[in-house]
Amino acid sequence: MTLKPGIQYVVMYPNDKLAFVTRDGGRVQVVLVVNELTEQEAVSWGAAHEPVTMPTRFRIIRATGTAFAPNLANGWQPTFEYDPSTGLLVARDDGTGVIPSTSLALYPRFQGCYVTVRYAGSNADGKLHIVDHTTRKSLIAENPLADVKWSKVQYISHDDGIALEASPAVAGQLLVCDIELALVHPNNHLAERYQGGN
Known part of the structure; x- marks a missing residue:
């Protein structure tokens, strides 16, 4: 949970622990107010504070400057590790x-x-493919993407896939792709797609 200037609430179970992490060596003031809740109060609080799912951000780094290629016949599962310095x-x-x-x-x-x-470090030729799992047919959602420009937001279902395509601007330099995802709740995903014209 990222601390913000406004008041924030967290509900804890017995024996839970709370830790604060600060950065940049600066001194900060954190005011902590602890209140014990009855079961009724905890249920009321939970009903009034719907859980929020934060977007997830991934980064794929081509250390050798290798181009991203869609290769639609092949499955690809990169192994991601959490980097605490970037939160990615x-x-x-x-x-x-x-x-x-x-x-x-x-x-x-x-x-x-x-x-x-x-894409960052690309030849301004990035593409995003939305791929159907069964047929491996794809739609190029946006083409081309300017370097360091986020694509338009696309919807993918639970059994779709994505394929990446971009070449490095300079041979041998780093080529990076950032991917950001946000959950769409079942009760509103069609409504939100309708409102967005998708």
């Missing part, structure tokens, strides 16, 4: 193919997500 899930991977949505969004079945991508 990072993979150093030169693989190609279709990344299944289940490798990026660990949501329950039938819960899709919105996705957007950005």
